[in-house]
Amino acid sequence: MRVLGIESSCDETGVAVYDSDAGLIAHHLYSQVKLHADYGGVVPELASRDHIRKTLPMIQRVLRDSGSEPADIDGVAFTLGPGLVGALMVGSCIGRSLAYAWGVPAVGVHHMEGHLLAPMLEENPPSFPFVALLVSGGHTQLMRVDGIGQYELLGESLDDAAGEAFDKAAKMLDLDYPGGPQIAKLASRGTERFKFPRPMTDRPGLDFSFSGLKTYTLNTIAEHAGPDGLPDDQTMADIAYAFQDAVVDTLLIKCRRAVEQTGLKALIMAGGVSANQSLREKLQKVMAKKGVQVYYPRPEFCVDNGAMIAFAGCQRLLAGQTEDLGISVKARWPLTSLPALAG
Amino acid sequence: MTKILALDTSTDACSVAINVDGEIHEDFVVAPQDHTRRLLPMVDHLLSKSSLALRDVDAIAFTHGPGSFTGLRICVGIVQGLAFGANLPVIGVSTLEIMAMSAQRLLGLAAGTPILPVLDARMGEVYWALYRLVASESRPDCLLVDQVSPPEDLVSQFEQSNLYLVGGGCPVLDQDQMKHFGVSCQAQFYPHAYDLARLAPELLASGHTQSALDANPVYIRNEVSWEKRRRIRSQ
Ligand SMILES: Nc1ncnc2c1ncn2[C@@H]1O[C@H](COP(=O)(O)OP(=O)(O)OP(=O)(O)O)[C@@H](O)[C@H]1O
Ligand SMILES: [Mg+2]
Numbered sequence: 001m002r003v004l005g006i007e008s009s010c011d012e013t014g015v016a017v018y019d020s021d022a023g024l025i026a027h028h029l030y031s032q033v034k035l036h037a038d039y040g041g042v043v044p045e046l047a048s049r050d051h052i053r054k055t056l057p058m059i060q061r062v063l064r065d066s067g068s069e070p071a072d073i074d075g076v077a078f079t080l081g082p083g084l085v086g087a088l089m090v091g092s093c094i095g096r097s098l099a100y101a102w103g104v105p106a107v108g109v110h111h112m113e114g115h116l117l118a119p120m121l122e123e124n125p126p127s128f129p130f131v132a133l134l135v136s137g138g139h140t141q142l143m144r145v146d147g148i149g150q151y152e153l154l155g156e157s158l159d160d161a162a163g164e165a166f167d168k169a170a171k172m173l174d175l176d177y178p179g180g181p182q183i184a185k186l187a188s189r190g191t192e193r194f195k196f197p198r199p200m201t202d203r204p205g206l207d208f209s210f211s212g213l214k215t216y217t218l219n220t221i222a223e224h225a226g227p228d229g230l231p232d233d234q235t236m237a238d239i240a241y242a243f244q245d246a247v248v249d250t251l252l253i254k255c256r257r258a259v260e261q262t263g264l265k266a267l268i269m270a271g272g273v274s275a276n277q278s279l280r281e282k283l284q285k286v287m288a289k290k291g292v293q294v295y296y297p298r299p300e301f302c303v304d305n306g307a308m309i310a311f312a313g314c315q316r317l318l319a320g321q322t323e324d325l326g327i328s329v330k331a332r333w334p335l336t337s338l339p340a341l342a343g
Numbered sequence: 344m345t346k347i348l349a350l351d352t353s354t355d356a357c358s359v360a361i362n363v364d365g366e367i368h369e370d371f372v373v374a375p376q377d378h379t380r381r382l383l384p385m386v387d388h389l390l391s392k393s394s395l396a397l398r399d400v401d402a403i404a405f406t407h408g409p410g411s412f413t414g415l416r417i418c419v420g421i422v423q424g425l426a427f428g429a430n431l432p433v434i435g436v437s438t439l440e441i442m443a444m445s446a447q448r449l450l451g452l453a454a455g456t457p458i459l460p461v462l463d464a465r466m467g468e469v470y471w472a473l474y475r476l477v478a479s480e481s482r483p484d485c486l487l488v489d490q491v492s493p494p495e496d497l498v499s500q501f502e503q504s505n506l507y508l509v510g511g512g513c514p515v516l517d518q519d520q521m522k523h524f525g526v527s528c529q530a531q532f533y534p535h536a537y538d539l540a541r542l543a544p545e546l547l548a549s550g551h552t553q554s555a556l557d558a559n560p561v562y563i564r565n566e567v568s569w570e571k572r573r574r575i576r577s578q
Contacts, residue, residue, distance in 0.1 A: 039570070039571060049562075052416045052420060052560065056555060057556055086413050089413065093417055093421045093424065094421075097423070099424075100424070100428070101424060101425050101426075101429040174575045228575055229575060324384075326380040326384050328379065328380055
């Protein structure tokens with residue numbers, strides 16, 4: 001089965017063609033980062049305006065790149081939620097009507113299921129069951145995954161998501177949006193001068209809280225601030241280092257607990273923050289000691305992309321799931337409410 | 344035989360029409376916030392009622408704006424998918440022009456009537472244009488093109504005159520401003536895909552078509568101002 005996948009839930013337009021026999025055969029990503037940079041975050045109306053301009057030309061291009069004629073496409077998958085309503089509507093409307101015109105089934109994909117299954121696009125994919133750490137701009141969740149649609153929430157952030165914390169800390173440090181890669185870059189010049197707290201690690205459980213780190217970062221900046229309100233460059237780098245270290249360490253502690261609690265021997269990590277090099281290295285090291293195999297997507301598939309939507313959609317279409325002609329995008333949509341796939 | 348599929352979701356109304364050689368069928372509902380759920384099922388229903396497949400259609404017409412930003416994108420998104428998938432040309436028409444035509448047909452206005460369709464543009468402004476109705480089968484004359492302005496600027500464009508105001512922008516004008524035009528308005532008035540389907544064959548014949556890839560909303564308001572972030576140090 002060959003599936004066209006469309007992602008438009010936030011500030012990335014992603015289109016891909018995935019084939020259940022041949023694997024991923026073409027994909028393209030357009031990031032709106034530059035468009036939103038001046039505003040320090042995503043402006044929903046600008047995002048929607050860009051999606052409606054970019055999506056169809058990208059579909060045409062990806063079809064061409066994949067060597068597919070419309071008649072070769074057996075189904076269309078699009079992100080139905082969660083995300084920005086206006087942005088979701090663009091990909092969903094185009095995807096659903098395209099499937100209708102082609103006379104093929106369509107399926108609305110859960111964005112986080114896309115992220116969660118993204119490691120399966122790599123060589124040597126994980127097999128069920130496994131623990132999943134979803135760390136993105138809007139989510140920080142630990143899941144037990146027994147199959148597609150069989151998700152048990154083990155723990156999640158009670159306030160800010162990890163990616164959101166990176167973005168907010170970056171803003172305090174006067175860095176560009178999105179903040180994750182910027183903090184990581186700055187932290188690489190930092191030293192172990194400050195030690196930030198590891199929130200909620202001193203008590204049992206698998207929930208997270210990152211909003212306190214925000215305050216801690218703000219206070220540390222204020223303590224060392226020069227005349228323009230910011231510390232000197234080295235201190236900035238040291239703060240970035242301490243911040244990243246605290247987030248990474250907190251994630252590691254909870255991941256360790258999750259594999260101990262479940263007894264599972266595989267852990268996957270996905271979502272934008274899983275692109276973080278320090279996190280990847282340390283998680284690998286910690287889990288190797290416990291005999292747990294770690295899986296994550298290539299960095300370009302950690303952030304939003306069309307490939308993960310085409311893949312997740314293909315699995316659901318293969319199982320016979322389809323979407324009606326009426327479209328109801330979902331701003332909020334718990335992952336645990338998805339139906340399980342048989343098999 | 345010309346066959347047109349026409350779609351409009353630029354206001355709280357949602358409508359689809361099919362024109363088969365002059366015979367027009369329309370599905371029309373007022374369904375705020377429900378356009379994505381309604382539009383494609385309405386298209387499918389109307390096509391099957393007309394015993395047509397999508398690829399039997401010669402062109403897809405849509406109202407490109409002005410209107411609700413989200414509504415415009417729903418329509419354009421659906422039109423892009425349908426037209427690209429079925430290899431059809433598209434025809435984008437001003438929402439305000441279709442409102443003028445719908446008003447002529449539904450309110451029985453005579454040729455020669457100057458008509459001012461107005462839509463709520465938020466932020467205390469209205470989208471508007473001035474048309475003069477001609478013989479009922481033809482395109483109205485456009486006297487002033489689609490634009491956005493505060494109601495006081497709209498009023499100042501006209502001597503006291505008997506213009507016919509239609510559309511959801513009427514309540515944005517205060518009583519004095521309404522009185523200036525000397526007629527009562529029809530605020531509960533929506534564009535109808537019926538009239539888009541009526542107009543489209545003429546536009547198709549004269550080559551006013553686009554590729555699905557170029558189908559885009561015409562927002563009119565482009566300079567929506569969002570607060571820019573202040574940076575401390577230049578990078
Ligand atoms: N190298 C990195 N280190 C840390 N964080 C990163 C890195 N790269 C990206 N991020 C963060 O990842 C987030 C973006 O990830 P992603 O695109 O998956 O999130 P989203 O789609 O906005 O949210 P969600 O998927 O929860 O709806 C941003 O918060 C960004 O700062
Ligand atoms: Mg994401």
